[in-house]
Amino acid sequence: MIKKPLSVLIVDDEIDYLEFIIDKLKGCGHTVVAVDSGAKAIALAKKSFYDLFLIDINMPEMDGVKVFEEIKEISGLSSVIMMTAGAPESMIKNAIEKGAFAVLYKLHGLKKITNMVDEAMESPRILVIDDSAKDREALKNMLVEKKYKVAVADSKEAALKILSQNEIDVVFIDIVMPNEDGFAILKEIKNAYPNIGSVMM
DSSP: OOOOOOEEEEEOSOGGGGHHHHHHHHHTTOEEEEESSHHHHHHHHHHSOOSEEEEESOOSSSOHHHHHHHHHHHOTTSEEEEEESSOOHHHHHHHHHTTOOEEEEHHHHGGGHHHHHHHHHTSOEEEEEOSOHHHHHHHHHHHHHTTOEEEEESSHHHHHHHHHHSOOSEEEEOSEETTEEHHHHHHHHHHHOTTOEEEEO
16 A cells, blocks of 8 residues: 655754654655744644644653643644653653653664554544534543544534545544534535545434
C-alpha cells in the first residue's frame, strides 16, 4: 500500500537537535514544519490542519503537555507523538493518559521515528455526532484514551462540514436528537461517503 504524504508539525525549543528527524521525515515524502515554541505551534494549528504533531515535553514558557492539550482541542483528528530527553515520569504518564499516541525518547528513539509515525497514522479517525455536549465529550474522552483521533459535531450541518474537510473512517451518530433524525443523517452521509463506517447510538 502506498503511504500518503503527511503534513507534520514539530515543536521543540532545540530545533537544531531535530535536524535528523526533519530530514528523515522529508526523505519519506512528508511536508515538515518546525517551530521553537508552543505558542507558535498553537497559532499554526489554528490556521492549518496537520496530520501529525511531534511535541517536546520539556519547553520553557509552555510545557509540551499543555501544548498537546491545546492542540487536541483545536485538531482532534491529528495524531500526536510526544518527545523527551528526560521529562519526569509524571509528565510522560499524563501525556499518554490524555491521548498522546506515544513518547519518543530522543537519545534512543530517533531511528524509530518513521515506524512510530506509520503506527500513529493507522489509528482511525472518528466523528461523533450528538446534540448533547455531555455525551459528546464523554464519548470523545473515552475514544481518545484508546488512541483514536476524534472530532465532534452537534448537528448535521457541523458534521457535513467536518466530513468535507477531513478523511473520516467511522461516524458515531446519536439516533434521537431534538431536531434531527440520526438515521436520516446516516443516509445522507452514506450517500456522499459510501465507504465510511458507522455506529448508531
